[in-house]
Amino acid sequence: KTIEVDIEHATQRFPEASKLSVRYSHPSFMVETLLDNLPEDDVLELLKANNGGRHYYIRANKFKEGHDIMPSIATELGAIIEPDVDISGLYRVTRNIDKIVGSKPFRDGSILIHDKASVLTVHALNLKPGDTVWDSCAAPGQKTQLIAEQVVPGGRVVASERYANRLRIAKERTNLLESVNAEWLHADASKSPVRNVRKILIDAPCSSTGTLNSHPYYKWRLNKQTLLGIMxxxxxxLDGIIERFMDRPGTEIVYATCSVLPHEGESQIDSVLNRHKIELLDPGILGSNGYPGFECSKNVRRLFPHKHATSGFFIARFRITD
Ligand SMILES: C[S@@+](CC[C@H](N)C(=O)[O-])C[C@H]1O[C@@H](n2cnc3c(N)ncnc32)[C@H](O)[C@@H]1O
Structure with missing residues (x-):
């Protein structure tokens, strides 16, 4: 039997967080956290964006022939694309993403789908040709690929991943994408298996609450217990890598999570700022400041689906000091 319920009416006497939680189908713990850190209008827009469609961006794989004519290839395939206003070489797909996904250039790795926030995370590393980079939590290797492209000629990326099945898939993908300057290691990043690098990316495992518009079911695997485990x-x-590189002042680290929760962003950075000899650096990328009230707030970046047409991301950049 089907029962019709007027959700607006049924929830009008609920406390604000419960009301938004039911109306927009998000865990109440997440809504409460967002209301504690963002203006109510923003929370509303974010919840709506999470329930809306995903933003798709594509870029060319620089290691494949024909990368310079990628936009015309995508258009010939029937996709409607427009150049991103902030990032050269990145295109927003406004219609017909299916024409790309079903195509040969996508299957052979010539055209890559790459979220703008993920690209910006790599930009925060401020890479130069010749750099050697450790991508510490790397599978499936989306950022590894962009790092590999940005450090040629002369540079390389060492990508590590803790889980063997994810490592295998990432390695296969790297071969397909022809990034010959990327090598993979089966390793736990907290044990710091890599040494001779000046730049490190920690794209940490997280709640993925920044990607709910593409993975709505992530909402329902989140609870306080799982969040504590991830944190x-x-x-x-963070501690393992910083401690291991304490004798290498100048080492630059970018820490990122695709999460909208401060527990996995500002709190983690404030915690390491208070316990280690590090200094925050300007990430040099677009985005909002961190949530207010944290020591790191003004020097870190947040990206949101409703504000920046990206996945929700937290990005911090810091340097080991003497
Ligand atoms: C957010 S994902 C990385 C996404 C990747 N950087 C990309 O752009 O495609 C985090 C990854 O870290 C891995 N991971 C979790 N714990 C780890 C650890 N202790 N050491 C290394 N990798 C770890 C996860 O299995 C997962 O593949």
């Missing part, structure tokens, strides 16, 4: 892994990786 502890993030903390171990």
């Amino acid at each position: 502890s892994v993030q903390n171990k990786i």
